[in-house]
Amino acid sequence: MKRNALVFAALLIAIVAMIATGKYITRFRHQGAASLVGDVRGVPAPDFELASLDGRKVKLSDYRGKAVLLNFWATWCSPCKVEMPWFVDLQKKYGNDGLVVLGVAMDDSDTPKIAQFASEMGVNYPVLLGTDKVSEQYGNVQFLPTTFYIDREGRIIGKGTGLLGRGEIEENVQKALASRVAGVHKADATGTAPSPAQAQTAAQ
Amino acid sequence: MKRLGIVSLLGLLVAHGAFAQQPGETVPSVIVAPVGKVQVRAGSSATVDLDFRIGSEFHVNSNKPKSELLIPTTLRLDAADPIKIVAVNYPAGEDMSFPFAPTEKLSVYSGDFTITTVIKASTKATNGTYPVSGELHFQACDRSACYPPKSIPVKFEVTVWNH
Numbered sequence: 001m002k003r004n005a006l007v008f009a010a011l012l013i014a015i016v017a018m019i020a021t022g023k024y025i026t027r028f029r030h031q032g033a034a035s036l037v038g039d040v041r042g043v044p045a046p047d048f049e050l051a052s053l054d055g056r057k058v059k060l061s062d063y064r065g066k067a068v069l070l071n072f073w074a075t076w077c078s079p080c081k082v083e084m085p086w087f088v089d090l091q092k093k094y095g096n097d098g099l100v101v102l103g104v105a106m107d108d109s110d111t112p113k114i115a116q117f118a119s120e121m122g123v124n125y126p127v128l129l130g131t132d133k134v135s136e137q138y139g140n141v142q143f144l145p146t147t148f149y150i151d152r153e154g155r156i157i158g159k160g161t162g163l164l165g166r167g168e169i170e171e172n173v174q175k176a177l178a179s180r181v182a183g184v185h186k187a188d189a190t191g192t193a194p195s196p197a198q199a200q201t202a203a204q
Numbered sequence: 205m206k207r208l209g210i211v212s213l214l215g216l217l218v219a220h221g222a223f224a225q226q227p228g229e230t231v232p233s234v235i236v237a238p239v240g241k242v243q244v245r246a247g248s249s250a251t252v253d254l255d256f257r258i259g260s261e262f263h264v265n266s267n268k269p270k271s272e273l274l275i276p277t278t279l280r281l282d283a284a285d286p287i288k289i290v291a292v293n294y295p296a297g298e299d300m301s302f303p304f305a306p307t308e309k310l311s312v313y314s315g316d317f318t319i320t321t322v323i324k325a326s327t328k329a330t331n332g333t334y335p336v337s338g339e340l341h342f343q344a345c346d347r348s349a350c351y352p353p354k355s356i357p358v359k360f361e362v363t364v365w366n367h
Contacts, residue, residue: 074352077345078302078310162346162349
């Protein structure tokens with residue numbers, strides 16, 4: 001009887017250890033390869049430097065003071081095509097209020113093909129060439145489209161995976177725009193972000 | 205005592221299985237059914253059906269998607285002498301509309317689909333078993349999102365006899 005209890009206790013300890021190990025491995029994987037998993041609201045958006053279609057280097061931090069809609073997409077992603085005209089409209093509608101849409105193309109395709117696609121879609125915002133690194137930084141982007149909404153202080157305020165409704169997207173944009181940079185008035189909240197003209201150039 | 209051990213072992217297996225999985229990793233699966241015995245006489249050809257199953261809720265582009273931007277499903281097979289891959293025949297895709305593009309028809313495979321290949325053994329082939337291997341390349345989507353292109357291995361063996 002006593003022996004049974006000891007064996008049972010040993011097995012119980014083994015089970016607990018296994019559970020703890022599993023949880024540790026899960027957390028380690030998430031922290032190492034992909035820090036942005038689960039609820040990402042309030043998390044500082046990881047900075048990155050990516051090439052734009054015209055060869056410029058663009059950093060997310062260039063847009064501090066702006067609300068950023070960061071959209072991961074690909075030319076082979078049909079649902080992504082649905083959202084793009086909405087982003088074009090939102091950029092027009094809220095550009096003067098401080099919205100910057102950034103498209104991150106996760107294609108393996110060559111740049112001219114992506115540029116042609118963006119041009120055909122009438123994209124009026126910068127399109128950047130995605131990398132595995134930026135995908136990892138943003139939680140290993142598995143689904144396309146995936147969109148992050150980043151406030152003027154560089155914090156993520158929302159994330160959408162898969163095709164969302166336009167209303168939901170616009171609501172997130174408005175939330176991002178509603179944020180204010182501490183100590184900076186709306187009129188000054190432009191940071192060092194490129195002008196809309198520069199952004200337009202980047203998309204061409 | 206023995207019963208306690210078995211119960212505990214089951215507990216361990218369940219606990220390990222539950223926590224080894226990564227949460228939120230619902231990714232599209234495409235699997236290939238094991239290929240049965242393939243036999244061919246030297247100098248002859250044989251048809252080999254490769255059966256694939258796509259996880260429910262997902263679809264992949266057919267071999268002839270309606271846009272050049274879409275990534276077609278393709279099968280690459282490599283065989284060494286004395287086996288040659290003579291043909292790879294893809295099934296026609298099913299024209300389907302999806303909520304993300306209700307007015308557009310996409311040519312896709314969903315559920316089960318079969319790619320038929322034709323192999324040939326050279327006339328000088330000696331008796332033996334020869335491996336054929338390759339991969340199926342596809343890009344899957346569900347009703348609202350798409351997933352990066354992926355490849356899965358495909359392999360089978362061909363037994364040749366030469367009288």
